[in-house]
Amino acid sequence: MEQQQAHELELEESPRFAQREALAERLGWLVMAAVVVAAALGLFANGPLSHRTVASDEVSLRYQRFGRSQGRTTLEVEAPAGAAIDGKIEVWVAQQFLESYEVEEVRPEPEATSTSNGGVVFSFALDGDDTALKATLTLRPEQTGRHRGAVAVASGRPATFTQFVYP
Amino acid sequence: MDAVTRAAAVYLFLVLILRIAGKRTLHQVTTFDIVLLLVISEATQQALLGEDFSITAAFLVITTLVGIDIVMSFLGNRWRLVDHILGSRPELIVDHGTVLKDRLHRHRMEESEILEAARELQGLERLADIKFAVLERSGSITIIPEDGN
Numbered sequence: 001m002e003q004q005q006a007h008e009l010e011l012e013e014s015p016r017f018a019q020r021e022a023l024a025e026r027l028g029w030l031v032m033a034a035v036v037v038a039a040a041l042g043l044f045a046n047g048p049l050s051h052r053t054v055a056s057d058e059v060s061l062r063y064q065r066f067g068r069s070q071g072r073t074t075l076e077v078e079a080p081a082g083a084a085i086d087g088k089i090e091v092w093v094a095q096q097f098l099e100s101y102e103v104e105e106v107r108p109e110p111e112a113t114s115t116s117n118g119g120v121v122f123s124f125a126l127d128g129d130d131t132a133l134k135a136t137l138t139l140r141p142e143q144t145g146r147h148r149g150a151v152a153v154a155s156g157r158p159a160t161f162t163q164f165v166y167p
Numbered sequence: 168m169d170a171v172t173r174a175a176a177v178y179l180f181l182v183l184i185l186r187i188a189g190k191r192t193l194h195q196v197t198t199f200d201i202v203l204l205l206v207i208s209e210a211t212q213q214a215l216l217g218e219d220f221s222i223t224a225a226f227l228v229i230t231t232l233v234g235i236d237i238v239m240s241f242l243g244n245r246w247r248l249v250d251h252i253l254g255s256r257p258e259l260i261v262d263h264g265t266v267l268k269d270r271l272h273r274h275r276m277e278e279s280e281i282l283e284a285a286r287e288l289q290g291l292e293r294l295a296d297i298k299f300a301v302l303e304r305s306g307s308i309t310i311i312p313e314d315g316n
Contacts, residue, residue, distance in 0.1 A: 009299050009311070013258050017251060022273045028187030070217060167176075 044166060045071065057156030058083040059091075063149070067141045067165045072104070075137040079153040081130050089126060089133045090154055092119045097149035100165070101139040108135060119150075141165040169217075170224045174231035177214055182253060190255060190306035191274055254304050261300035264313065274302060284308035 042050035045066040053062045062076040079089050088111065095118050110122040124133055133153075141147075144167045152158035185193065195201050215228050243250030260270050266278055281300050285291040289310045299311040 009259065009301070011257055011259060011301060013256055017256055018258055018270070018273070021255060025187055025189055028183075032184075032187065 042066070044068065045073065052161065054159045054161050056159035057153070059151055059153040059156060059159050061151050061159045061161065063161050063163060065163060067163050069141050069144050069165055069167050071141065073101075073139050073141060073163070075139065075149075075151065077133070077135045077137070077151055077153070079133040081126065081128075081132050083133070083153050083156070084126050085154060087126050089124050091122045091124065091133075091135060092117065092152040092158065093122070093137070094119045094148075094150040094158070097147055098139075100143040100145075100147045101141055103137060104140050105138040106135065107138070110135075119152075170215075170219070170227035171231045173215055173217070174228045175235060177211055178232055178235050181211070186253075186255070189274060190302065190304070191276060194306035196280070257304055258302045259299060260302050260308070261294065261297045263299075264295040264297055266294065270302075276302070281308060281310075285310045 038044065038049075039047070041047050043066065045064055045068050050064045050066045051062065052065055053060060055061070058079050060078040062074075062078075064073050067073040075093075077091050079091070083089050091110075095115065098120055106122060108124060111125045112123040114121050114123070122135070122137075124135060126133060141163075144165045146162055146164050148160065148162050150158035150160045193200055193204055195204070216224055239249075239253060243253060258270055258274075260267050260274075260276070261281060266281065271277070271281075278294070281297070282291075282294065284300070284307075285294075285297055289296075289312050291297060291310065291312055296313050297310055298313040301309045301311075303309055
């Protein structure tokens with residue numbers, strides 16, 4: 001134990017330790033500031049860094065690159081009116097992706113849900129011939145880690161994306 | 168399993184963040200410090216239990232938290248450095264009536280806080296009446312009066 005003070009007080013103090021402690025404290029503040037800024041930007045979901053849009057054939061998908069376990073995340077699917085067959089648009093979502101999530105809500109309400117081709121197919125009825133589809137899937141991530149997803153409309157090529165889910 | 172990892176993660180995170188915050192930050196100097204402490208515990212509770220409100224989950228969380236605490240105290244007892252890293256060391260802040268300014272500054276403290284402790288603990292009126300003031304590991308200030316007081 002370092003004993004440098006010339007006083008009669010018996011104290012387990014150490015200026016060297018106090019200095020290192022102060023330094024570590026200030027480094028910690030920097031990390032805290034960085035975390036707050038990163039969170040504001042969306043590195044931990046819900047921010048400009050997190051929102052992405054991908055498109056493939058007739059589907060356009062807005063998703064989040066980051067999600068949080070037991071939080072909420074949305075998939076916004078857009079498809080033009082031309083993708084409709086008999087007044088219906090079928091949206092296919094890869095089953096493998098949905099296994100890590102719980103589907104909380106699909107809006108608008110799909111007319112039918114079925115499975116095909118390793119995925120879940122949501123069938124939406126369209127009002128008029130010139131109405132585009134804008135559907136939102138609200139999901140709750142159940143498993144942490146990186147999840148690969150794919151969304152397709154009708155028989156078009158799927159738009160693929162990945163989402164990282166924080167614990 | 169889940170409850171144990173949650174509790175361990177929360178424990179380590181809290182140790183880290185409270186050490187970064189410094190000894191005096193949450194030392195209930197003002198009413199707001201107490202409110203802040205309550206808000207933190209509320210946020211922590213959610214992370215600890217998630218949506219599992221079973222008695223088993225609560226038991227597991229409590230057992231894990233207390234268990235880690237015991238392990239930490241063992242480690243701190245075995246290696247003093249661990250103890251110091253987890254719980255800091257005391258520091259002299261007044262030496263025979265002289266305030267050690269750089270140390271106060273480092274802990275974002277003011278002279279008035281020392282005088283407050285001196286009044287409260289020893290009924291002292293002036294800095295000159297203080298022989299030693301120590302910022303303890305807990306963040307509280309202890310006062311040793313000058314002889315004759």
